[in-house]
Amino acid sequence: MSRIEKAMERAAQIRQGAAAPPASQEQPYLRPIHTHPPPVTGTDLIVPSSPFLISMDDPYSPLSEEFRKLKTELIKLTKGATFNNTVQVTSAVPNEGKSLTALNLAISLAQEYDHTVLLIDADFRRPSIHSYLGIEQKIGFSDCLLGEAEIGEVIIPTGIGKLSVITAGRGVLNPPELFASQKTRELIADMKNRYHDRFIIFDSPPVLPFAEARTLANLVDGVLFVVKEQLASQKNVKEAISALKGCGLLGMVYNDAIVDRNDEKYTSYHRYGQIRR
Numbered sequence: 001m002s003r004i005e006k007a008m009e010r011a012a013q014i015r016q017g018a019a020a021p022p023a024s025q026e027q028p029y030l031r032p033i034h035t036h037p038p039p040v041t042g043t044d045l046i047v048p049s050s051p052f053l054i055s056m057d058d059p060y061s062p063l064s065e066e067f068r069k070l071k072t073e074l075i076k077l078t079k080g081a082t083f084n085n086t087v088q089v090t091s092a093v094p095n096e097g098k099s100l101t102a103l104n105l106a107i108s109l110a111q112e113y114d115h116t117v118l119l120i121d122a123d124f125r126r127p128s129i130h131s132y133l134g135i136e137q138k139i140g141f142s143d144c145l146l147g148e149a150e151i152g153e154v155i156i157p158t159g160i161g162k163l164s165v166i167t168a169g170r171g172v173l174n175p176p177e178l179f180a181s182q183k184t185r186e187l188i189a190d191m192k193n194r195y196h197d198r199f200i201i202f203d204s205p206p207v208l209p210f211a212e213a214r215t216l217a218n219l220v221d222g223v224l225f226v227v228k229e230q231l232a233s234q235k236n237v238k239e240a241i242s243a244l245k246g247c248g249l250l251g252m253v254y255n256d257a258i259v260d261r262n263d264e265k266y267t268s269y270h271r272y273g274q275i276r277r
């Protein structure tokens with residue numbers, strides 16, 4: 001049995017309540033640095049519990065349909081002569097639905113047979129991808145930027161299509177400086193080349209309050225800008241867009257819009273649930 005198989009078997013035993021071995025018998029590969037959730041196997045899939053995620057069981061729900069349209073647009077905009085595979089999701093101010101947009105878009109892409117997706121939680125202020133997916137937040141992207149973990153070590157397969165995620169990792173005191181470092185620039189360039197055939201989607205903090213969102217926008221190929229109805233003011237949106245000048249702005253996602261039920265154009269989207277589009 002390989003080391004990885006042994007580690008997975010041991011992790012499964014621990015999850016099933018088997019007593020942990022005395023510290024002296026613990027294998028080095030089970031020490032805390034490697035205690036992020038073990039690789040997901042066919043029988044141990046992540047089952048997201050958030051009501052805001054598109055349903056894996058109902059790919060034809062109105063919400064899934066909206067994300068399918070967004071996905072189609074994104075593919076058109078990023079797959080040309082070269083594949084512009086690194087995409088950041090941001091907004092002007094907090095709480096506009098960046099993380100849910102990034103996650104639902106990533107799920108929608110990954111459910112299509114030929115799209116492998118790596119979703120990275122690059123929001124070190126309010127990381128949330130792990131909680132939407134119901135996974136533990138241990139080592140992650142910040143640890144890689146700090147040079148304390150390798151990207152390969154922190155990737156978590158989800159079992160949702162071909163979706164893998166990297167959680168935010170440990171809290172850091174200085175996100176703007178960290179994102180502005182040469183190491184971050186090199187790491188993102190390296191990931192873009194190493195995973196050149198997969199989408200890499202970065203969930204990020206909002207642009208107006210946090211400088212690192214603007215820095216990241218200069219390191220990725222494209223930016224998707226989320227605007228939540230009745231949240232950011234027009235002034236906020238204009239300021240944020242002008243702060244992103246020179247970055248590859250791909251387009252805007254208008255989130256949580258109130259659908260006019262009397263408008264015939266929306267006939268097929270009447271059954272909206274908690275997320276309205």
Ligand SMILES: Nc1ncnc2c1ncn2[C@@H]1O[C@H](COP(=O)(O)OP(=O)(O)OP(=O)(O)O)[C@@H](O)[C@H]1O
Nearest residue numbers: 094095096097098099100101126255256274275276
């Ligand atoms: N379309 C929607 N319909 C209903 N509620 C929504 C919608 N989009 C977002 N929300 C609500 O807003 C909350 C925040 O969403 P999300 O975490 O995606 O925002 P965010 O922009 O990533 O926030 P932050 O700035 O803190 O990172 C969700 O938990 C949900 O309650």
Ligand SMILES: [Mg+2]
Nearest residue numbers: 098099123128
């Ligand atoms: Mg967020």
